[in-house]
Amino acid sequence: MKIFLFLADGFEEIEAIAPIDIFRRAAIDLTTVSIKNELAVTGAHGVTLLADALFSEVDFAENDLLFLPGGLPGTTHLDQHAGLKELIQKQAVEGRKIAAICAAPSILGKLGLLQNKEAICYPGFENLLIDATISDKKIVQSGTVYTAKAAGVSIQFALKLVEELKGKEIADKISNQIFLD
Numbered sequence: 001m002k003i004f005l006f007l008a009d010g011f012e013e014i015e016a017i018a019p020i021d022i023f024r025r026a027a028i029d030l031t032t033v034s035i036k037n038e039l040a041v042t043g044a045h046g047v048t049l050l051a052d053a054l055f056s057e058v059d060f061a062e063n064d065l066l067f068l069p070g071g072l073p074g075t076t077h078l079d080q081h082a083g084l085k086e087l088i089q090k091q092a093v094e095g096r097k098i099a100a101i102c103a104a105p106s107i108l109g110k111l112g113l114l115q116n117k118e119a120i121c122y123p124g125f126e127n128l129l130i131d132a133t134i135s136d137k138k139i140v141q142s143g144t145v146y147t148a149k150a151a152g153v154s155i156q157f158a159l160k161l162v163e164e165l166k167g168k169e170i171a172d173k174i175s176n177q178i179f180l181d
Helices: 013-025 074-079 082-093 105-110 151-166 168-177
Strands: 002-007 029-034 040-042 048-050 065-068 097-101 139-142 145-148
Touching: 002 013, 013 029, 013 151, 013 168, 065 082, 065 151, 074 105, 082 097, 082 105, 097 105, 097 151, 105 145, 139 151, 145 151, 151 168
Parallel strands: 002 029, 002 065, 065 097, 097 145
Antiparallel strands: 040 048, 139 145
8 A cells, every 4th residue: 555645835734644643553655745845844833744755756656545635825835736736637547546635625626536526625615626516524435536624534534544445444443542432
């Protein structure tokens, strides 16, 4: 299993850090990727993470999931990165998994990747989920596209993705370890 999680200045910390933690607990090969020209990326609330790699240095050919945290202006920066948008489109064409939370599903919507799919996002971004059916659920799977509403469901969203990639038993084990329920 291989996941790439993308970081841009202004990312929502919980939406990146909670999934990073959950994916690593699940022993998934996760690479955090800075879309900047430096590894240090600062979130919307002043938390700085050191990404594992720079976008320009990564071979994305082998992966099971691309993960986009939300936050502002992080989502705006992700949406302005031509290479990332090209990668997302390629991922969709190849039928591989893409996950986005909070404002980040708007990137998928603007790329036309939510057409005839059910999706959710942070309230106020629904108009950018072009041709999607807006869900009232907090976490939505529609084919190979996974969307989630906001920071408050970051752990559950990551566990859903673990379940999809590694099975329910591993997701349940992690949930129990962290006393989620």
